[in-house]
Amino acid sequence: MRNNIEKYRRMEGVTEEDFQDRELENEKHWMLYDSALQYEASSDWVQAAEKWKACVNETLRQTDECRVQCEVASQRLPEDRGVDSVDGVYEKAAALSLSLLSCRQSCVTQIATRPGRISAQEDFLPSQLEHLHIAQFKAGDISGAVQTLRSLLLFYPSDKDSLNNLQLYYETLGGDTESQDTQPEVVTYISHSLEEKKLLYFGMENLDFSFIDPDLWTPEDVVPESLRDIWRAEKEKMNEKMKVGVTITMDDEVLNGTNRVVLDGVMTEKECGRILQLATAAASAGDGYRGRRSPHTPHETFEGLTVLRAVKLAQEGLVNQSDARLLHELGERARVLLHSYFRSPSGLFISFTHLVCRSAIAGDQEGRLDLSHPVHVDNCLLEPETKQCWREPPAFIHRDLSAILYLNDNFDGGQLFFTNRDAKTVTARVKPSCGRLVGFSSGPVNPHGVTAVTSGRRCALALWFTKEKLYRDMVSIMTSADSTVILLRSSLSPERSRGRGRVTGGRDEL
Template identity: 55%
Template structure:
């Protein structure tokens, strides 16, 4: 379980020279607990975990630019175990409150009850005072007690949850100890490193790498030196184990349920039937992973002419792929024409024109907005329709490649352009789109990705269908969870579709667009029907309505219904869409169904 050199073993900071030499002179360390000592530990911890704060994007070299100040970062590592203990205690006490109330009521109830049986209560005695009924209170009381224990068990989640987060860091206390033992050993304090290692082993007694480390510490300290775990940790583990025993007993015999927050709970404590379920879940997960690997090898593409240019392996990651020839040059041209409307009437991004960087303008158009513009005669119907078709084609490709047989729904579709602002491009140090993951909140310091709001947690797959390459910069890149180690890059071009799973395995960003305008259709998909894009349904309705109108006698059959009949360079007939909207309304269709005011979306 131990990672030896924890979280940061693969972190750029660890391989850098920083950890090779002491960050602060050892003479400044004045024993555990001292302010300087704490500062030092904090420095080590943050350096290990926080180098990304010194390098805001991949490739940036801190030493020549700004001074690195990792100690300014706040990480769980800097909170001492003492503070954690206090918070846990407070939480436990809060759990006990309801129990105290019940116990008090029970005590009052027993008062005055004779010690022998056969006591006949008078009919007027309130139920809670009837001595003959009191034994029956035992069961609810036991149930209540179990609730208290369960509540106390959850306290660890409270201390493991960063401010502002909803989900907790997994295995928080053991990982913290693991990190501390590593940090202490790095600064040469083998005594405390050994103490942390011993404490860690209380959670995972058979952990091979930590047992190995322990051996090394013993050799370094001398076999006679006693190495013991921290007392507070000993108490914590003992107590927690007892609580778990009782809870699991109740799960087995009283039909209780329990969501164990710990990964370290010994197997022998878990009832056999629960273990069985746990094993089945693991098997299922394994099968799913294998399935994904299998699928990645092949996956029949539903369209001819499309090629897989790069797969996960070539992109040094999982669930990543690049397809080419998804669109023709002429289709790209048509869609680029549509993007002009995005610049004039588009919805930007969270209604902001420069959401990521002041050096670029961000222009966006949703499928519904495109249809409404077509309805108003501001854009060609055929172009708006092509947006629907191109995104549907991408959906089919991604579904058949990654999840054949499992329906992918649209979650959101956005035609987006990033345009370099005139001037203001010299010496740009920022990104067009900061490194992020699409369905979780990336936390590079903690090497976590929090699958919680405001992230779009229900998104399963992402796709970007590029329309052009006549701009400078603007490459898409993937990184490790640290957000700085680049693992793959994709150069946009017309008809190229990059697709990847939206989770933590695929952090990505976009290099600055320093000249020109970069346009693409950004696509997000979900397996969850309830999160299917409603705007798309409306857009399709508008499209169908339009087609129906054209089928009516006198309807114009030439406009925008058949893309094959006309190339983008063919001369255009005047747009029929420029008729007043009321005249285009299908009889009996309520216009109120199609809101004209669009919701601005924030997409990360």
């Protein structure tokens, strides 16, 4: 029902007055949020800035209200922690006050969860401030942008992109740097929150109290060293696991070519399952490719999902947020592995990620002679007759390295194969399976294609990397749609590193 209401709200001619609802008050910030996004999409920066500002204020107001409710609602005395518990009256009193603080902290999650949805929008308030300062800047309100950015910097004081942007704003302002202060409500919000977090982490360290921090911006020094050590050890264990599992299965020699590699063990079975499920959920959420004929063959259907689309679906609560994040992380995992394998001296950036499933159309496979994906080169237009490869648009000429991360093997056909420049002489074949990563240079030494998928559904993550910074997949809110920044931020947590820049490059597409 909630989804329907949101759908009606987006329909032409429908106004807010058409929705008289008692719960509407609690949803006010979501209405502002959605209309701010709409103004942003139509580049109406004045209106966008106005709506984002109202949204920030409404979010702060509702958070305050929610926090007050924690005090009003009596806190339940924590249950005895089992028969061996030695909890005395002091421990109980401490636990009671910690519960109150934890309740207050949980308001962040509550306010950031759309009604009817299961997961909260991560980094909700900071991301609104980010949208706001950009809208203000684009609307020409530089002083406003400075004030907002300074408020944002209270959350992430050393964020390079924000500091660069602040510098840019100061330069635009021409020297008047100190007059714009931070928003006082944000200062209060942060200082209250930090005080609570300190006590809650103390409780976690010393009183066995459990607390899940709802924020990504919490400074590291608020978390006690001992807890950080535990987290670090867990992370290292994870990293080791990832490295240990990966093996080099085929190199240039076995693959009979240049700059080709097959690595195995890049994903676990569980991860493959999660991404396959994400593809299914995205398809049933009405992704554009659902049930579409493949662009390459009439005998197969083709579904495609980009990271950006996955994030949007996650925000709408239609797919799992952590699965959308995993999609992004897998690109990064492949990048690190291939960068290290090919020892490329320059940087390597993800340019485009596409989760693609190809399904055989049952009953339409008899006597089939074509391919699932005809032989091609990824960064130039191959002309097999002359063996020329034209590095010009519409080829994706900025692609330097291609990779395909396979997710399953329960289908027939669907082998990747490499050929000579004649597009006929097959030089190597690769059979997909879960966690298998094929990497190869995107140029004319590596023409390749995919044999017909004659039964079942073959899913893979296609990735392209570029050495040109300009073409990296910025997914920054400066050019692309909302909220991808949330994904990036959360996926880079807990280091809090926010690898975004303000220079944006051309967007890749398939």
